[in-house]
Amino acid sequence: MKQSLLVLMFLAFLLPTHALACRGDVVTVMDYMAGDWMVADQQGNVLGYSEIREGAGGCAIRERWQGQDGLEGEAMFTARDGGERWRMVWSDSDGLMLELDGQRQNGNMVFTGAQESDQGQILHRIVYELLFEIGEIHQRWEYSTDGGRRWQVFFAGWYLPDD
Template structure:
């Protein structure tokens, strides 16, 4: 009972900034904002409202990608033409000096990728948690986002079941700026 009374009181003092009591940490005014360095902006070319088509021009979905959490996270909201929906959370990990993506979707799938810029394209890689039931081999994933001169972005998703010796295209999409952004 005393803990229930004490904790809200400490929280109130922290929020109010009562001298001599617990206070919320405020960063010094001269300290750079988290995620303001150039490496945190490397994936900004993907931010926007997009219509996505296959290389032949057939619509395959739409995506809204935004910078969130003080511009530390690139958050994707994917809507596939066939009813698939998913979200990815992309962040530059300063400890590992790599980009990481965490993907989840309405099919119960998740994927964790790591990587970084290679010749101006974002290249992230990962592996599936479980070996393929038919082949017994672990499936590797490689997704490359390439900004194009016309402002579009190509996303090429490839898979390999032979430790990266050969790759098969799983998805090839061209992201073009949407004429009317979604609400």
Template sequence: MAAQCSARAARRSPSSGCPKTPGNATTVPMGARLARAALTDDHSRKRSRSSMRSTVITTAVLAFAFAGAAAQEDQAPAPLADPAELAFEQGRWEDAIAEYREILEEYPEDRLSLLRIAQAQRELERHDDALATLEAARTANAPEAMIDLERARNLALLGRDDEALAALDAADHSGVRALALVESAPEFDKYRELSRFKRVERNVRARVYPCEGIPEASAFDFWLGRWEVRMPDGTLIGTNTITKDDGGCAIHERWEGAGGSTGSSVSFYLPSRDEWRQVWTGSGGTLFDITGKAGNGSMHMEGTLEYVETDRVVAFRGTWTEGADGRVRQRLEEFDLAAQTWIVWFDGFYRRLD
């Protein structure tokens, strides 16, 4: 139980009464700290003191330090995972229930263990027991959203469809964010075409992926895809793969030049500024950071370009334009200080490969 106490104390209340497990890297044994203090003090003693007395004191303190270190080595290491969590992860549902009940005996205030017990009971198809456990979890003030989502799963498995849908509505009202469960739990398959279920699913997704609900965050979608890129004269200069990731919040670019160069960028919409930003890094030591807005089938951004090798920073701008034939033109320009004019840095025409 001592080993379990250490692991559980780390995830429960710090007032649990379980001893803290010392860290391997930063905790210095008491004996070693005393030895260091004694040695430091010994060096500051007056030379007139007896060297024999200093040797005796130092030897005694070092012996105490070694004893303390040995005692620490004899301590059993804390388990890597709580036995209850491990049983749950491995699908040993009866063991998990027993372990979580043991935790509740030690920590009656642990509300999450009740939720875990209910989940294990559902896996064992003991749905009435699970519903009773969930009511106990509600009384213990466990998260309402997860309680109602679990209730919906059990009620659906029992064929109590109206109650299941009502529980889903309650979970949605409480702000449930378990999108993966809502989208994939097989017991909800019979509800997926219902407008009531679709509304819940849509609301949960909006909470988890808020960028998907921002119209302006889709203004650069015309650039998405895998493309071959050619110069105005038709010369192939590379391929570019543009993907939308991170819940629709970011557009990632992965450039592969025909001559072996590479580069990548991330573009994202900033609602607070109502503008887009793109940050690029290229294998040739080119870095640019530009911001701007979309409009009329194009994206225009301005900022600075930095050349790593020459430690030079110049004004920079770029425009992406969607053509009627589905192609995209990307034109990038830098400002030539000597000529006091904009010069073409890159001019590519994109044709889809996918």
């Protein structure tokens, strides 16, 4: 009996925790997103406010967006493959729902996915860039209606700490 208990304790020690399994020791811009943010355009005009929180033992990040234009949105980010890849699901008060896959590229997190519309397929690309030296995060959301040949900016915002 004692021997079985010792073996079980040893095996439990070897098993990774859920947080380690989903995030590992990979550091990405996602590690810096939790907090309250004022989001502005390049000229400093307020676009809205974002509340970002970690959940599920560090395996998920939830964003709640409140735009100055009245748009409300929520995103759920979930870590996969030790934090190398992420999944993002976005839903907003205009009825848009997107599922995007993300991974690190050149120090940024890049999420891509497709949306079917009456006009055909729309590709989406959302890039999160950590501007570590000034404590900001830049988000650039682009879309393409021609299979990725040309991209147009849908949204560009600078996440500034909302003190």
